[in-house]
Amino acid sequence: MITREKFSLLLLVIGLIMAFLPFPRRDTFTVKPVFLLRESQNEGSFFSVDEVAGFVIREDSAVQLIDVRSPGEFKNFNIPGSVNIPLSQIADKEWGGYLGRENVKNIFYSNGDTQSNYAWIIATGLGYKNSSVMMGGLNDWFRIIMNSKFSGETISPKENRLFETRTRAKNLFISINSLPDSLKTKFMEAKKIASKKLDGGCE
Numbered sequence: 001m002i003t004r005e006k007f008s009l010l011l012l013v014i015g016l017i018m019a020f021l022p023f024p025r026r027d028t029f030t031v032k033p034v035f036l037l038r039e040s041q042n043e044g045s046f047f048s049v050d051e052v053a054g055f056v057i058r059e060d061s062a063v064q065l066i067d068v069r070s071p072g073e074f075k076n077f078n079i080p081g082s083v084n085i086p087l088s089q090i091a092d093k094e095w096g097g098y099l100g101r102e103n104v105k106n107i108f109y110s111n112g113d114t115q116s117n118y119a120w121i122i123a124t125g126l127g128y129k130n131s132s133v134m135m136g137g138l139n140d141w142f143r144i145i146m147n148s149k150f151s152g153e154t155i156s157p158k159e160n161r162l163f164e165t166r167t168r169a170k171n172l173f174i175s176i177n178s179l180p181d182s183l184k185t186k187f188m189e190a191k192k193i194a195s196k197k198l199d200g201g202c203e
Helices: 004-019 033-040 049-058 071-076 093-099 114-125 137-146 157-177 181-198
Strands: 063-067 105-109 131-134
Touching: 049 063, 049 105, 049 137, 049 157, 105 114, 105 137, 114 131, 131 137, 137 157
Parallel strands: 063 105, 105 131
Antiparallel strands: none
């Protein structure tokens, strides 16, 4: 599943993280590169945008989408149900309530693959389990989900289910991102409060 180019990129990223990124919990980067390489080959570490669309329309409580873009980008638009943890904050303890839940699959996404893969490496390296990446990021989300349309005279049951999933995810994306900024802000604040409670903190 992982190409030679992805292996090379992963090794490069590991080196950059260990050498240059000044996140405060750097001394707790506990796993070895060989473990990261092995985990990167695990098919459970990657989800397609179609799989994520299915999680979104089902409001799957066993999945947490994590947008690692900047707060400004997240405010402009995001996948419904996602929480914003910028890449630079992945190692911050305040997000431990999200990243540390054993029964929840964290799916990182960004515009493309690079930042979400960085986030996956940091989270996995810090010992957080059940981390994964939405392949293709928002670029593929827009290309595949938002631009989905039916053409032709006939459609198989499988194609119909896929088209319906994409359409429902697209409509939900549009409706949520059409909300006023004030409602989006309240939604994000509620998510952050919930994270603190999960982590044993207080409001």
